[in-house]
Amino acid sequence: MEPLMIFKALSNETRSQIMMWLKTPEEFFDEKPYLQQGLNFQIGICVGDIQAKAGLAQSVISSYLLTMQKAGLLESERIGKWTYYRRNEKIIQEFSDYIKQKL
Numbered sequence: 001m002e003p004l005m006i007f008k009a010l011s012n013e014t015r016s017q018i019m020m021w022l023k024t025p026e027e028f029f030d031e032k033p034y035l036q037q038g039l040n041f042q043i044g045i046c047v048g049d050i051q052a053k054a055g056l057a058q059s060v061i062s063s064y065l066l067t068m069q070k071a072g073l074l075e076s077e078r079i080g081k082w083t084y085y086r087r088n089e090k091i092i093q094e095f096s097d098y099i100k101q102k103l
Contacts, residue, residue, distance in 0.1 A: 001072055001094045003102075009071040014054055015064050019073065021045070021053060022087045028053060043077055044084030 010016050021028040025041040029049050034040055051061040065085055068074045072091040077084050 001091055001098070003095065003098055005071040006073060006091075006095050009068045009073055012064065014056065015068055018050060018054070018064065018068070019087065021050070022074070022085065039079070039084075042086070043079070044075070044086035046082050046084055048082070050085065 010019070022045060025031075025045050029041070029045055031041055034043070047058070047061060047065065050065070051058045054061055065074060065076070069076060069085070072088055074085050075088045077086075
C-alpha cells in the first residue's frame with residue numbers, strides 16, 4: 001500500500017464519488033441487468049454503468065478507474081467484452097489503519 005498514491009487518487013471529487021458508489025452499489029445502480037446475465041454486484045460494476053452515472057466521457061472514467069486501481073483501491077475483472085470494478089476492501093482497511101496510526 002502506498003498512502004500517497006491513495007491520497008492522490010481520492011483528491012478528485014469524481015473518483016471519491018465512485019468509491020462511495022461502489023461501497024453500496026445497490027443504492028446507485030440497477031442490479032437487474034447483472035442478474036439477467038447471471039452476475040451480481042459482487043463481481044463489481046461495469047465501466048459503462050459508472051460512466052453513465054458520472055456523466056463523463058468513457059476515456060475519462062477509464063483513466064480515473066485505472067488511477068484508483070494502480071493506487072490499490074479497486075480490483076477489476078473482465079468478463080467477455082466488459083470490465084467490472086469493485087472496491088479492494090483489504091487495501092482500504094490498511095489505509096484506514098494507516099490514517100488511525102500515523103496521522
